[in-house]
Amino acid sequence: MTAGFTVRAIAPDDAAAWRELWAGYCAFYETQVSPAVTARTLSRMLDPAMPMIGRVALKDGVVAGFSISVVHDGTWVEAPVCYLEDLFVDPRCRGQGIGRALIADLVDLGRAAGWSRLYWHTRTDNPARRLYDMFTPADDFVRYRLKL
Template sequence: MTDPQLPAGIRAATPDDVPAVLGLIRELADYERALDQVRATPDQLRAALFAPSPGVFALVAENEGEVVGFALYFLSFSTWEGVHGIHLEDLYVSPTRRGTGVGAALLASLAAIAVARGYARVEWSVLDWNTPSIEFYRRLGAVALDEWTGFRLSGDALLATAARSTG
């Protein structure tokens, strides 16, 4: 199955993009009031994105040779649909490029990849206080999954739950 032609300025990330993407991840974390939680290193990101069989992928938006936005995603699977989907982990555009169509182009590119590959959906989470992003997604036709609540196991709870498997 072939992938669609991406819009001008949008392309698959390369290993050379890792420092710029990590810089944008840090900007995103700062915007989300969680910069102190970023632990990712360039080596970790490079290994995750460019392993022989990567489990995570990235598109970048480039303007005049500068990476100004990115979409980092991985595959999900719908047991009801019986096919994969795309889970968008992060979508971020530098503040100076917001409102210029970069975010919409990144999301349109992910949608085109999903359609070309026969995937059922593109899904993501957004912080409930992030009104500008929520409004942007709604303008594109995305709908909130209000009936779903996200959960996470991490840290001590993850370790304790994992320990239960060694009965």
Template structure:
């Protein structure tokens, strides 16, 4: 099997990232407006933004991505890292790609002096949760939200 390379996204990667982003939305049965997608992409590329993205590559093929947001915390002196999105294409699952993406986030967070990485997943995402239970601990917190139009 080819080795997995995790790389920070670049301007030229939009065309390989976009199909994965759309597949991610299909997985969660959501449709993010194109304007938001384009704004998100620009934020990833803006060094002044706290948002970052990386691609998992098998050879020349992008097979997954991870998106992170670094932010202040009232609980620690250092920043926190929110792993907002993690996705591996269906044909890449079970090959260590998700773990490699998470380990990339952990390494990036450590290099920035961040004290913790956290994320959410849907309770029905059983396959991903098997991995998450091996690489992190559940906090016990329940997620609430209110969406404003």
């Protein structure tokens, strides 16, 4: 518990609140994710057998933010690697430390689970980099993305 909010694994009862935030996240990225893919992402987060990790931050008992990560093997390390793919905080709840807590939560989870690394991408001009720089400096890799 930090400053009136908690972070925990997403649960089936969070589905409606998560869908609302997910819609805001997709709007932020000006992208449209089909209802089928959204449903699949939700069900994979809720399935402990899947390597997809959904975490929600609750402020006064209400879902105010989420992170979605994928744990995968690495070729340079023995222990799994975690890719933080999505991070979002309800615009009405920003600036209160929830984004920071969602990342710190993954760091804690990863240390407990023995992951070797946590990484994420963002746009070069995303102001959220101020937050990310508090965890680690950005490296000098660029991303190539080929649509198939």
